[in-house]
Amino acid sequence: MTNENTQALSDAGVSIWLDDLSRELLETGAIAELVKERNVVGLTSNPSIFQAAMSKGDRYNADLERLTKEGKDVDEVVFELTTSDVREACDLFMPTYESSGGVDGRVSIEVDPRLAHDTDGTVEQAKKMYDTVGRENVLIKIPATKAGLPAIAATIGAGISVNVTLIFSLDRYRAVMNAYLEGLETAHADGKDLSKIHSVASFFVSRVDTEIDKRLDAIGTDEATALKSKAGLANARLAYQAFEEVFSTSRWSTLEAAGANKQRPLWASTGVKDPALPDTLYVTELVAPQVVNTMPGKTLDAVSDHGDVHGDTVTGTYEESSKVLDDLDAVGVSYSEVVDLLEDEGVDKFEKAWGELLDGVRAEMDKATTPA
Template identity: 65%
Template structure:
């Protein structure tokens, strides 16, 4: 029987798992997702690493090893996270080989405290890339204003990039410009463009969470009718932007030089409101050449009962635009929402990173006492 995840793959969607841990790697559960549920990549973030490292005892040996070496807190976290990512890259190496590096990618994010520091982000990206040392790693850089320059500079070095925390269509246009500028510089620097890969992570469910809250406050029947529609509409319009900006003469020149387009990646695809279908941000955002990175709960729901009907994005742009216009007419400011979501997203990642620092610091201290 053809599974829904296979149908999704057949529709041109690359399924990536939004999770990674030593437990997944050592237990074989990640390999099973590759074998059984069409998973062809992995994304991580500070919250994922915090959850992984503080759950169970899978990192005790590594922490003890780092403590015995007298490693600093920062060095210990760097070693632990890059080891997981490097091992995951090895696991996905056959997928990367089979897809010429398009899939089989594993993403690791720069320290989120550097989100407003262009030079710091560039240095950290190079450091991460060198430490992981795998062709199929993606370095995640937030799409802040300061991050845009870093994205260009890192791509210019021939390093593949996952641009994260994109919420607005305007910022997405700037991200694509930063990507194409980076490839132009990489070409001038003598890099093989066909070996540079990138995705642009456009966040979905958080848009609905914030806008639905505002619609509830308005409380009218018209407002309630728009609940749960903004996230999908925003992402569909992002796909339209992608189609537009990868159909230009500027892009054609890069493509002729071997460049591959930066793919849209749907992130934050776990449904937050139980009133909505648990596969909403998967089945309604299927189109050729996109990535959907899912938490395991969403992946399982899709595998078990997702109704995949092929391309559900192309041809929906007028309707999507009408949805955003209707929200504006009710007083829900798109610009205000996306600015708030970027700020909150960065704050959450910084908070998770600080919690991780505190927890690993405690673990290192404990390991030194028992050594």
């Protein structure tokens, strides 16, 4: 039977995506079960997820040995293993993709995080990933760095669907939506079918609270303490306000008339980091039509077990949310400093995970070539 809490979330207009991918999940049927029982309609991956997947178990060993004996280097091996997993996940979600008209049934794979500040390199790898996976329902993840913005526009312009990741600030989010519209305008001018191009913009939530709450604790006043664990929700809710504004402009209307799809907001980093907070906070308090919430398995379990879905918890909160950011500034927390730091840390975290992934795969490749 379908879980009543996840069904309520779906009924409220939220697409539930799983923030995890591994061969174990694919081969054991765990993802297929979540599709059937918990309204999961898509999936996201990132360098940290692949690093965790390949560091445990032996499900990748045979392919590692084969690719090593074929003379592939470590980057080629990782590229082949990750795109293979994503292709299989795309096939699993293809019925959802078809039944939703391409809105859901999506699987994301991220460009090499070492390209985060390389526009041309990002575009080149995005095209290579899209061609290699070879499935319409793949989303290529590109980080919302300054160098990422023109890469997003160029990739969308080439007719490739994109998941824009690592968005922390409202200004950067508006720039991301502008890059999407630029890409659609390029694609339209080139005669591409806009109805086939989709995008989500991954706005990170819990990491905002983690960093800001640390600063509020250091300030230590009653005013500062009263603001704890409010910034993440306020920031995301104001992002939804920006989404509503941008996708009600005449510029958007022209593209929509040509068949374009809205770039949906996606709530990422929705696992609660502070054990004092409700473990479903970044799900039940960010319910609104046309959003995606990508959840790690633990958060999805919590929502399924005790998530209290009580309708739209975003629209109508904008004045209150703006006040939270104003109050943070008043007690001495710099919003711009925090979001800039989080972007840098996000890129660094994925680069580190990628490095660990390469090291782990390289070690397995060495074993494959070492005589017993």
